[in-house]
């Protein structure tokens with residue numbers, strides 16, 4: 001059976017294609033400049049095998065000219081040009097990429113710069129143009145041709161004249177509509193910005209005639225206007241340069257030029273990988289926290305380039321959340337782009353790059369910690385919280401991140417790593433101890449700390465809400481478990497007083513039972529404390545939720561009223577205990593008063609709210625009178 005050809009309404013197809021592939025109109029300029037760059041590249045490749053052509057870099061450039069009166073924008077190049085047939089085939093057939101054919105025919109494989117591959121970019125001009133006119137003269141031809149189309153009723157080709165080899169594309173910019181403004185594509189400042197954004201690293205100069213002003217001599221506010229041809233793009237992608245050629249200043253300048261931040265970067269990471277996936281990247285660890293970093297407006301991501309052309313402003317997939325503070329760019333020629341060059345069809349390569357980048361950032365942070373401690377601490381002050389967040393949320397990364405964590409040490413009075421803590425642990429110390437609270441000063445005064453610090457053990461201070469949650473995820477470091485100084489069992493060797501404590505506890509069982517009853521619903525137990533030395537009372541916790549965790553969970557909007565299981569611990573060696581004993585024997589009402597007072601005191605020490613502050617102050621008055 002004879003096969004029938006599909007028919008398509010080409011006008012509709014073109015319209016649909018143009019308006020559905022691209023999300024931003026400004027992209028058309030990127031596409032036309034990329035085509036111009038490809039055309040010059042082709043000239044370069046041709047010169048390699050054709051002796052009649054000499055490729056003198058200075059003769060090759062792209063020029064962008066806007067004419068507001070005529071509402072035209074012209075993009076011209078000194079590239080290879082197109083014959084009549086080329087115009088018909090390449091611009092008359094949607095999805096026919098002459099550039100891809102050129103690459104294949106010339107067996108240009110690795111390390112090429114030719115951008116075009118889908119054969120659709122050119123038509124993006126119709127997003128902003130009523131009419132597109134292409135005048136071209138191919139290399140080796142003495143004739144020039146004009147291709148013209150309004151994007152609806154096909155195209156025309158006719159012979160014309162053109163002095164030099166190359167292509168000139170003129171677009172008649174659409175009139176503004178109620179919803180859309182097209183005037184911006186005739187404004188020099190806007191065109192410059194679009195070129196800078198997407199085509200800054202095109203290898204050939206992109207020139208514009210820029211109007212400049214000079215103050216008239218002897219005047220305050222009178223100006224002479226003159227036009228000057230300027231090259232808009234930087235051309236040389238510094239990420240393709242050899243690291244040895246670049247100074248810290250070069251990296252800092254690039255950071256500023258690309259507006260990655262207002263600060264100076266704390267560290268730069270230059271990566272060139274030529275393996276399973278090829279890519280170059282320049283990454284930065286900023287010095288300061290961006291003002292919106294911890295807000296939901298903040299978007300993580302790296303700039304993504306393919307062959308020097310910007311594909312995505314912020315490619316979020318390139319960075320794990322715990323390294324979301326990293327700024328910079330990645331350029332790869334191995335990416336599978338979709339036809340809009342906006343998103344990637346297959347993300348295998350991207351995943352490989354992301355994995356690679358993640359391990360590079362980690363190793364760079366490790367070396368910063370080892371070699372430039374002060375800088376690392378500065379970094380940690382800004383972004384340590386994010387690393388802890390990573391430990392908490394990303395199970396697969398916790399091993400990699402744990403060595404980057406730091407906490408304030410009770411002994412060293414400065415930030416220490418877990419590695420440093422463990423290496424200093426005395427032999428008889430079983431656990432890594434920590435205490436959680438709002439500030440170092442408050443933690444320092446916690447009664448629960450006494451026994452552990454008296455033993456000479458170091459305690460890590462947790463002052464950020466994420467700390468305890470992250471540590472719970474780690475559960476141990478180098479086989480040493482983490483233990484809160486407020487937890488029920490501190491794992492400290494029982495001393496000779498232990499037996500006495502037990503017998504005394506039994507002796508006063510009824511007192512403790514009564515206190516437990518008075519505090520029923522508030523605490524799960526009332527016990528003799530083994531950890532208190534000078535303070536009369538403290539709260540300890542049993543189970544998974546600590547007091548600090550309770551505070552954080554309670555502050556959440558959708559809190560499930562999760563509470564720590566609290567134990568009131570009483571110091572039997574404190575005089576207050578004698579008062580409790582007396583009250584128990586003689587005056588039950590007093591026992592009630594004392595128990596509530598002690599419980600509320602313990603709450604205050606922990607920074608927890610007292611349920612009824614008025615009753616508490618009344619209770620205080622009662623004992624004063």
Ligand SMILES: Nc1ncnc2c1ncn2[C@@H]1O[C@H](COP(=O)(O)OP(=O)(O)OP(=O)(O)O)[C@@H](O)[C@H]1O
Pocket residue numbers: 031034035036039077079080081082090091096097098099100115116117118119120121122123167
């Ligand atoms: N300035 C130019 N000089 C020479 N040839 C050009 C020029 N612009 C376009 N062409 C030819 O027209 C073809 C189609 O261009 P178009 O922009 O539609 O697709 P592409 O660049 O090949 O692919 P992509 O859609 O990936 O950009 C190109 O492959 C090229 O052969």
